[in-house]
Amino acid sequence: MRQLIEAAMALDWRPLWISLKTGVLATAVCFVLGILAAWRVMYCRGKRRSILDAVLTLPMVLPPTVAGFFLLLFFSRRRPLGIFLFDHFGIKIVQSQAGCVIAAAVIAFPLMYRSARAAFEQVDINLLYAGRTLGMTDPEIFFKVILPCARPGITSGTVLAFARAIGEYGATSMLAGNIPGKTATISQRIAMVIQDQDYITAGVWVTVMLVIALIVLAAIGHISQGRDAGRGEQLWK
């Protein structure tokens, strides 16, 4: 125990900030894109819908390293997109913090997207129609009616996406690498110190991750409780 505390005191805390920053930014990206994508897919029918749905869910079922491989192909500075980004905007994705965020966002995206879609599917389509016949524009209906009605599902999707983003390892290590103080997130740090047989430092980081996980669980519990409260009678308490 004392060893743990001593190790914690002497620790380089930068991986925590990198992880938190990555988690928050990736979640923000997922939040916006996930909701937009879910709403868009709701308007599609038939084959187009299934294809779009499959593509958007893919990162969840692929091994993260495979997703990372594709991202690397995509953003490599020897490939068109990577060249374009670097030449025109001076943006480097590979081996950078932007890479961390992109990798985490891609992996966490399906969680947000699927939660949002499930939440939208629960909303009565007649609310949209009613809004239109009442003279409201579609964006107005979306923000004033649909989104508030879907809020519980979207909030839990956000929390899940954050949890997934903050712990991302596979795709991040491929796209962003493991550069101390720059792209080394907590998960990558743990893997690295274990390789060095430094179980004490690993223990400190594991504790930090556990605390974050507990906070996330508490948040989910809090949200679902709030949701049930709105539903009236509760059978099990």
Added chain:
Amino acid sequence: MEMKASFRISAGDFSLQAQMDTADRRNGILGASGCGKSMTLKALAGILTPDEGRIELGGRILFDSSAGINVPARERGIGYLFQNYALFPNMTTEQNIGAGLRGSKKEIRAQVETIMERLRLTELSGRFPSQMSGGQQQRVALARILVRKPEVILLDEPFSALDAFMQDAMQQELMEILSEYDGITVMVSHDRDILYRFSEKLFVMGKGCFLRAGTVKEIFADPVYKEAAVLTGCKNIGRAVRRDDHTMEAVSWGVTLHTSYILPAQFSHIGYRAHDFVPVYGARGENCIRFAQYEKAELPFEVNYYVAPERVEWKRGEMLSWFVQREDWPLLREKGVPDHLQFQEDKILFLREGL
């Protein structure tokens, strides 16, 4: 004001051909479930887009496929009362009513308050839909429509979500609220009683098509089509063959009927309302059917008999219904069931199959 609509919509293997012209204030569309009634309303409101056709309201073209005109729902000035009311669950009564209004906060507030007062909703202004009864929700939904002063109000099965007791009270209330409304209303229902009470003009729908249009009285007196007769509540419909100008054979019921008037030239079926039979005791008169193999159903305020047709073979579903008129009750109590039931020639409906 006048509304003229003629359009076609296909959805999967269902296709709807709508034809609806009216200048009357109160209109009813009577049709079985799944015939395309709601679809018609949705197309009028601009929620669904027809494949082709034209919708015109008071000289304004709302939809014209050949001219590429399709006025969006929010600009049509048509209110829609949804079957489940579609109130916004995250908004209070007041917010729901004001949701689609434009203008300053003060103006909106004034309009909302006026309508809430008129529909006795002021006390419910802070309630959410989940905190109100079905009847109250319907009043809020109506207020939300009326506050926008639409030119047309569409009512989609307005009473189907209410229990029988509430239905009656709400019908009364709806009539009262709409009596002050001078635009066009169109109510869709499968319930002939509600529409009989509500409509000036009635449209009868078959599967995916409009069969008839006319005043309520006209249509109930002469439905013309077999499907329309069923919807107006005619219980006995059977195949019939014309023999000569005064004779026909009611094939399904195994009897030959004579009329003093000349029979219409073309009909494939005849209909006879269950209330219109006359009980006959003793000798068989003209246009009678033997009262045999009967079943009885006693309801609180009526007695129904089901009589077998005079054919050798018949199936249970082919029995004739006789709903005993109240003035015949003492007679039946005294003399028991009659020996025959007589058709009154002027009550026979001549029908053909629609499409």
